[in-house]
Amino acid sequence: MKKKIFADEFSSSHTQGKTIYVDDIAPVVGEVHLYPVLSTIAKGKVADFDLTQVETDPNFINFFSAKDIKDNAWGPMIADQPFFANKIQYYGEIIGLIAAKTPASSRQLAKKVKVEYQEAKPILSIQEAIKKKSFLCDTISFISPKKYKNNIDDVGIVGEFHIGGQEHFYLETQAARVTYSEGNHLKIESSTQHPTEVQHICSKMTNIPYSQITVEVNKLGGGFGGKESQASHIAALCALASVKLQKTCRLILDRDEDFQITGKRHPFYHKYKIIVSPAGQIRHLKVDMYSDGGAYLDLSLPILQRGMFHVDNCYYIPHYEINGRIAKTNKVSNTAFRGFGGPQGAALIEMLMERIGQHLELDPYQVRQINLYQKNKLTTPYGQKIKHNFLPEIFSDLAKKSAYQSQRKKIKKLNSDPTSEWLYGMSMTGTKFGISFTAKFLNQGNALINILPDGTMQASTGAIEMGQGVSHKIRKILSDYWGLTPERIFMLKTNTEKNANTSATAASSGTDINASAALIASEKIKNRLMDLYYSVSLLRKKELMDESKLKKCPKDKVKKIKFANNTVQGLGKLVISFQELTSMAYMNRVSLCDYGHYKTEKIWFDDKTKRGNPFLYYSTGAVNTVVKINKFTGEIKVQEAKILMDLGRPVDEKIDRGQIMGAYIQAQGWVTTEELIHRPDGFLATHSPTTYKIPNIQDIPRKFSVDFFPNETNTANVAKSKAVGEPPFLLGTSVYTAIMDALHCGKKNELSLPFTGENILDHLS
Amino acid sequence: MQNSITLWINQEKHQISGRDIFKPLSSYLREDCQLTGTKVVCGEGDCGACSVLMKDECSEQYMAINSCIAYLYGLHNKQIVTVEHLSLNPDIQKLQKNFVNCGASQCGYCTPGIICTLADLYQKKTSPKSKHIKNALTGNLCRCTGYESILEAATKTKFKQPLRLETVSHDLEKESLDVVDNQYHFHAPQSWREAIELKKNHPELKIVANLTDLGVVLNKLKVSHYHILSLQNIETTQHLFEHEGNLVITPAATIHDVEEYCENIYPEVSELLRIFASPQIKNRATIIGNVANGSPIGDTIPFLLMAKTQVKLISSQGERIIALEDFYIDYKKFNLRPDELIKCLLIPLETLNELSKGHFRLYKVSKRKDLDISAVTLAMSLALKNNQFQQAHLCVGGVGPVVMNFIFDSNDISEKNFGKQLIKEISDKTLEKIAPMSDHRGSAKYRNKLVENLIKKFFYDEKFVQEVL
Numbered sequence A: 001m002k003k004k005i006f007a008d009e010f011s012s013s014h015t016q017g018k019t020i021y022v023d024d025i026a027p028v029v030g031e032v033h034l035y036p037v038l039s040t041i042a043k044g045k046v047a048d049f050d051l052t053q054v055e056t057d058p059n060f061i062n063f064f065s066a067k068d069i070k071d072n073a074w075g076p077m078i079a080d081q082p083f084f085a086n087k088i089q090y091y092g093e094i095i096g097l098i099a100a101k102t103p104a105s106s107r108q109l110a111k112k113v114k115v116e117y118q119e120a121k122p123i124l125s126i127q128e129a130i131k132k133k134s135f136l137c138d139t140i141s142f143i144s145p146k147k148y149k150n151n152i153d154d155v156g157i158v159g160e161f162h163i164g165g166q167e168h169f170y171l172e173t174q175a176a177r178v179t180y181s182e183g184n185h186l187k188i189e190s191s192t193q194h195p196t197e198v199q200h201i202c203s204k205m206t207n208i209p210y211s212q213i214t215v216e217v218n219k220l221g222g223g224f225g226g227k228e229s230q231a232s233h234i235a236a237l238c239a240l241a242s243v244k245l246q247k248t249c250r251l252i253l254d255r256d257e258d259f260q261i262t263g264k265r266h267p268f269y270h271k272y273k274i275i276v277s278p279a280g281q282i283r284h285l286k287v288d289m290y291s292d293g294g295a296y297l298d299l300s301l302p303i304l305q306r307g308m309f310h311v312d313n314c315y316y317i318p319h320y321e322i323n324g325r326i327a328k329t330n331k332v333s334n335t336a337f338r339g340f341g342g343p344q345g346a347a348l349i350e351m352l353m354e355r356i357g358q359h360l361e362l363d364p365y366q367v368r369q370i371n372l373y374q375k376n377k378l379t380t381p382y383g384q385k386i387k388h389n390f391l392p393e394i395f396s397d398l399a400k401k402s403a404y405q406s407q408r409k410k411i412k413k414l415n416s417d418p419t420s421e422w423l424y425g426m427s428m429t430g431t432k433f434g435i436s437f438t439a440k441f442l443n444q445g446n447a448l449i450n451i452l453p454d455g456t457m458q459a460s461t462g463a464i465e466m467g468q469g470v471s472h473k474i475r476k477i478l479s480d481y482w483g484l485t486p487e488r489i490f491m492l493k494t495n496t497e498k499n500a501n502t503s504a505t506a507a508s509s510g511t512d513i514n515a516s517a518a519l520i521a522s523e524k525i526k527n528r529l530m531d532l533y534y535s536v537s538l539l540r541k542k543e544l545m546d547e548s549k550l551k552k553c554p555k556d557k558v559k560k561i562k563f564a565n566n567t568v569q570g571l572g573k574l575v576i577s578f579q580e581l582t583s584m585a586y587m588n589r590v591s592l593c594d595y596g597h598y599k600t601e602k603i604w605f606d607d608k609t610k611r612g613n614p615f616l617y618y619s620t621g622a623v624n625t626v627v628k629i630n631k632f633t634g635e636i637k638v639q640e641a642k643i644l645m646d647l648g649r650p651v652d653e654k655i656d657r658g659q660i661m662g663a664y665i666q667a668q669g670w671v672t673t674e675e676l677i678h679r680p681d682g683f684l685a686t687h688s689p690t691t692y693k694i695p696n697i698q699d700i701p702r703k704f705s706v707d708f709f710p711n712e713t714n715t716a717n718v719a720k721s722k723a724v725g726e727p728p729f730l731l732g733t734s735v736y737t738a739i740m741d742a743l744h745c746g747k748k749n750e751l752s753l754p755f756t757g758e759n760i761l762d763h764l765s
Numbered sequence B: 001m002q003n004s005i006t007l008w009i010n011q012e013k014h015q016i017s018g019r020d021i022f023k024p025l026s027s028y029l030r031e032d033c034q035l036t037g038t039k040v041v042c043g044e045g046d047c048g049a050c051s052v053l054m055k056d057e058c059s060e061q062y063m064a065i066n067s068c069i070a071y072l073y074g075l076h077n078k079q080i081v082t083v084e085h086l087s088l089n090p091d092i093q094k095l096q097k098n099f100v101n102c103g104a105s106q107c108g109y110c111t112p113g114i115i116c117t118l119a120d121l122y123q124k125k126t127s128p129k130s131k132h133i134k135n136a137l138t139g140n141l142c143r144c145t146g147y148e149s150i151l152e153a154a155t156k157t158k159f160k161q162p163l164r165l166e167t168v169s170h171d172l173e174k175e176s177l178d179v180v181d182n183q184y185h186f187h188a189p190q191s192w193r194e195a196i197e198l199k200k201n202h203p204e205l206k207i208v209a210n211l212t213d214l215g216v217v218l219n220k221l222k223v224s225h226y227h228i229l230s231l232q233n234i235e236t237t238q239h240l241f242e243h244e245g246n247l248v249i250t251p252a253a254t255i256h257d258v259e260e261y262c263e264n265i266y267p268e269v270s271e272l273l274r275i276f277a278s279p280q281i282k283n284r285a286t287i288i289g290n291v292a293n294g295s296p297i298g299d300t301i302p303f304l305l306m307a308k309t310q311v312k313l314i315s316s317q318g319e320r321i322i323a324l325e326d327f328y329i330d331y332k333k334f335n336l337r338p339d340e341l342i343k344c345l346l347i348p349l350e351t352l353n354e355l356s357k358g359h360f361r362l363y364k365v366s367k368r369k370d371l372d373i374s375a376v377t378l379a380m381s382l383a384l385k386n387n388q389f390q391q392a393h394l395c396v397g398g399v400g401p402v403v404m405n406f407i408f409d410s411n412d413i414s415e416k417n418f419g420k421q422l423i424k425e426i427s428d429k430t431l432e433k434i435a436p437m438s439d440h441r442g443s444a445k446y447r448n449k450l451v452e453n454l455i456k457k458f459f460y461d462e463k464f465v466q467e468v469l
C-alpha cells in the first residue's frame, strides 16, 4: 500500500492561516461587492433616497432597496422583520444595499447615499417600554401548584436587578457569498450556524424553491449564537443581488457595522421578592422578568423561556411565581448568545444567594448548600424531576479542592487590614444547564457516512464547526465506534446537499444530535460489513466473489465481532484489515454508504400547564472564584478560578476544557468590562474593540483550573457524554458574586451587572 | 526623486506606485497577494488578528505590527513576513504543533496573528515565561479559548537559540519619495530642508508619523487624506539620544524605544508605558505622534508635562522652542503654525533625575487594565521642605479639553503636615479646576472620584499615610 496523506487536524490549518473562511475565498473575475446602507435614526420612516453622489462613481453597479422585493419580511420564528426597512425600528437598520466593483468602494458608496427621514421618538430602555406598554409578547407564568404560607420568622428580600446585554464579538464578522448559476441555482457560502434556515430565508427573498438553493459552510471564525438567525439576513441580501445581477456577489460586514446592526445577548430586568427561612432556606420566589427583545421577535421567545427555566439554577424553590415578558424597544433585535437566556436567569438566583447570605450573616456557601437540589427536593419549577443529581457532591468536592473554609478565613483577615489597598472576595457558584432545544422539532439531526474501498471514511452531518470542536468530537466518536484511527475519517464540509432539513448547531447540542445520527448511519453499514466478515469466516476466498454465498451474521456471533486497530476480528483467528474488507464489500456490491436520522426521545413540554420534561439531561458544575479589588480605583483582578464540571464521560477532555475556560472568560467579560452604551439617539457608542472591552490575556485568573467530576450515569446521551458549549458560561457569574462578597453590597436593593470599575467605585464610596 | 515605494513581502520584492500605496497593508496582502492568513477583524489596531512581522531598515530583528493600520506608503524599505511564510520555519512549526496539541486554536481566526506576534517574542526570548507571553499577547484578542491554552502552548515551546528569521539583503533606496496619482499625493523627503519647504508651499499637507492614530481615523471615518507628508524618511542615526543635558526625542522615537530607554533608570515611566496600548502599537506609535495628536487622554502627555518637556518647532523661518504646556491651547488646538513641524522634544535630564529620586508617580485608569484608552491619567509629584509640604505638581488627563497642569504651593494650601487634611486640600483644589465630561469611558462623577482617589493613592504609595483613607 502506498503511503497515503491522511486528513489532518483542522486546527493545524488554523495555525498556518490556511483555513478558508468566507472572505478568504478567492474572488472570481467580475465578482460584485455589496455593502448595506444603514439608517441613522432609531425610529421613523425613510422618505427618500438621493443617489446623485453615488450613481456617477465608476465603481457603482447598482442600488437595491425595499422597492426591489415583493415579500419584504423574514424572521427565524415569525416573519416580522423587513429585509429592507421602510419603517425604521432601530439605529443602523438596513434600508438599502450598494453593489460595487471593489470592497472599499462598496463601503464608501454606502456612506454616500443620502437618506431623508421622518423621525419619531424611540424607546431605548426596558423601563421605558414597560411604561409605554411596548411588548413583543404576553406575560408567560410559571406558578407553583402549592401556595406559600406565611411564616412570621421568614425573611423577605425585595429588589431590582438590571442585567446588561453582550456583543458576541465572534472574530469573523457576518459574511456571505452567493453564486448564481444555470438552472436558476444559488450556491451560498455563508458564515452561519444554521444552513437550513439560510436556505429558507434566501428562498423567501428570491422566490427560488429550497431545492435550487445549496448552502455550504466550511468553518466559522466564531459564532456563539450570533450566527444562528443573524446570518440569514446577510445571506438573503447577497442572494437578492446575485439573482438580480446574475453574478457572484459577496457581502462581508465590517466590525463597526456588525456591532451596530446585529442582535446581541438580551439585557434583562428582574423585579423580585424572595422569602427565606432564618437559616436561609428558600421558601418562595416571585420574579417579574423582562427581557429586552429589541425591535423584532427573532428568537426572543425561547430565550425568555430558557431564562425562566434557569432561575432556579442549582437550587430548589418550593413556591414560586415566575412571570416573563419581552419588552419591545428601538434597538437591534436581540438574539441567541451562548446560554440563550439561561445566564440571565441563573445570575438572578446566584446574586440572591449572596444577598441572602449577607442579610442573614451566613456564609453564602452555606446558603447555597442547603438550597441545592438534593434528596427529595429534585423537582424544578417546570415540573421536571432531575435524574442522577450530583450537585451536592460537586459543591462539597470543590469546597475541599479549593480549601474554601481556610481561604474564607484568610480573606476575612486580609479584609480587616486598614493598611491594605486591596479588598478580597470569594464566591462559589454552580451551573445546571438543561440540554435540548426547547422547540421540540429542532431536536433532530441527520448524517451521511460513506466508506471507501481503500478503508477510509467520509462523514457529513449538519453540524457546523465554529471552534467548539464538534467535527473533531464526531470524528472521535466514529473512530471509537469503527476502531479506525481518526486520520482515516474525513469530515466533509457542511452542505445542505448532503444533509438537508438540519437544525442549527446551537443549544450545545451539536455533538449530541449529529454524532448520534452518524452512529445510526454507521450501524446500518456495520451490520452489512459484519455479514460479510461472517461470510468470509465461513467461506474460502474464491467463493466470496459469488454474491449468492453471502450469509447473514447470526446474533450470537455479532457480539463477538470487533472493529479495532483498523481491522475486523473476533471470529476464530480471522483478522481482516478494514481496507480489505471494504474493498471486498465493494467488489461484492455491498453498500458502503448510508444515512442516519436521529431524534431526541422523551422530551416534552405542555405549554398550557407550563410543565413537562423539556430537557434530556442537565450538564452541571461549580466554580470557586476569588477576586481582589483596588480600593482606590475600583479595578479588579480575578485571582483564582477553580472549576469542577460534570460532563458525564467527556468525549475529549482537551476540547471540553477549552470550552469551559473560554465560556468562563466570556462570561467574566459580560459581568465586568463589556458594556453596551447607547447615545440618546439610539446609536451604539461602544461598537468596536476600542470602546467595547472583551477580556484580554492579562485578565484571565492568575490561577485557573478545570477538573472533571467522574460520572458514568448519563446513558441518555451519545457515549455517556454531556454537552459543554453553554453550561460553563453560567459559572462566570461567580466573578460578579465574588465582587459582591468583597464589596458587601448585598443589602442594597438595586444592583446592576456588569461590575465595571465605575460601578464598583460607586459601591465603594 | 522616486515615485514608487519598495517593500519585501515574504522575501519577494514589491514595487508599488500610484494610488495603490494609499492602501492598508492588510488589504494589499489579502486582496492583491491572496495572502488571506492575515485576518482583519477590527481595522483599528485593537485585536491583533492582522498582525504580521516587519523589519525596519535599521534593526536586525522583525517586530509584530498591526497590518490593518499600516498604510503602504509608510512601509518604504521595510520587509514583511506573514503567517504563510512563517509557517515554513521549523521552529515555528514546533510552536504550531504545540498550539494544536494544547487546543490553543478553536475557531482559528485569532491564531495566525498570535503566531506572528509570538514569533516576535521568540526572537528575544528562547523560553518565555507566562509573564512575557502575556505582555507579548496583550494586543491579541481571542474570544474562544479563554487564553489559558494559548499560554500553555507558548510556555511549552522552548528553543535553544533565539528565533532567527531570514531577511533579504538589499540596498536602501535613499531618495526622497514623491508619489502622485490624480488627487493622491505622497511626499517623504530625505531632509528637513525639503520637508519645511514642502510644508511652506503646501500648508494643507497632512503630516503622518507611523499612523497608529491616523490609520484608525482613515479606516473608520472613511475620510481620505490625499496630500501627505511623512517625516519617516529623514535620516536619523538614533531615535532618541542624550544631548546637552536633554533627552532628545526625534520623530522616529517610538513608545517602545522610550519604554526600553526608561526600563532601568526610570521604572515609573516604563511601568506606565507597559499598559500603553499593545506591543504591536508600541512598535510603531511615536512619542511625537502622541504629543501632536494632542488628545486629552494621550498617555505620555502628563508625564512629559511634569518633566518640563520642551517642543522644538521648525519651519522655513527657522526653529523655535516652546514649553509643552504652551503647545496646547484648547481641545486639539496647538501653538503650531500651518507651516511648522515638530522637529523634536527635549526632556531635561535634570528634571527626570529629580523626579525619579523624589516623590513621583504616574497613574492610568481604564475600563480594562491593558490595551484600553484611559478614563483618567495622573502624574503627580511632591516637593518637601523640612519634612513638610512645600509644593504639589499634578498633570491630569481625561478631565478637560487638554491635559491639565497644576502646581500648588503654600499659597494655595494651608496645611503643612501629612495627613487627611493636606490630601483633602490638594484634592479640593484640583477638583475645583477640572471639568470632566461624561462619555462611554466614564461619567464626570466617576472621573472626579478617580482623581480624588488617585491623589489619596499617591500619598499612600509614597508612604505618607499608612491607612487607606
Ligand SMILES: Cc1cc2nc3c(=O)[nH]c(=O)nc-3n(C[C@H](O)[C@H](O)[C@H](O)COP(=O)(O)OP(=O)(O)OC[C@H]3O[C@@H](n4cnc5c(N)ncnc54)[C@H](O)[C@@H]3O)c2cc1C
Binding pocket: B044, B045, B046, B206, B207, B208, B209, B210, B211, B212, B213, B214, B215, B216, B231, B251, B275, B276, B277, B278, B281, B284, B285, B286, B287, B288, B289, B290, B291, B292, B293, B297, B298, B299, B300, B340, B341, B342, B343, B371, B372, B373, B374
Ligand atoms: C489600538 C490602539 C491603542 C492605543 N492606545 C493608546 C494608549 O494606550 N495611550 C495613548 O496615549 N494613545 C494610544 N493610542 C493612540 C496612538 O497610538 C498614539 O497617539 C501614538 O503615539 C501616535 O503616534 P503615531 O506615530 O502613530 O502618529 P500618527 O498617527 O502618524 O500621527 C498622529 C498625529 O500627529 C501628527 N504629527 C505626527 N508627527 C508630527 C510632526 N512631526 N509634527 C507635527 N504633527 C505631527 C499627525 O499629523 C497626526 O495628527 C492607541 C492607538 C491604537 C490604534
Ligand code: FES
Binding pocket: B039, B040, B041, B042, B043, B044, B045, B046, B047, B048, B049, B050, B051, B066, B067, B068, B069
Ligand atoms: S484588524 Fe484588529 S488590529 Fe488589525
Ligand code: FES
Binding pocket: A171, A221, A222, A467, B104, B105, B106, B107, B108, B109, B110, B111, B141, B142, B143, B144, B145
Ligand atoms: S480561537 Fe476563536 S478567536 Fe481565538
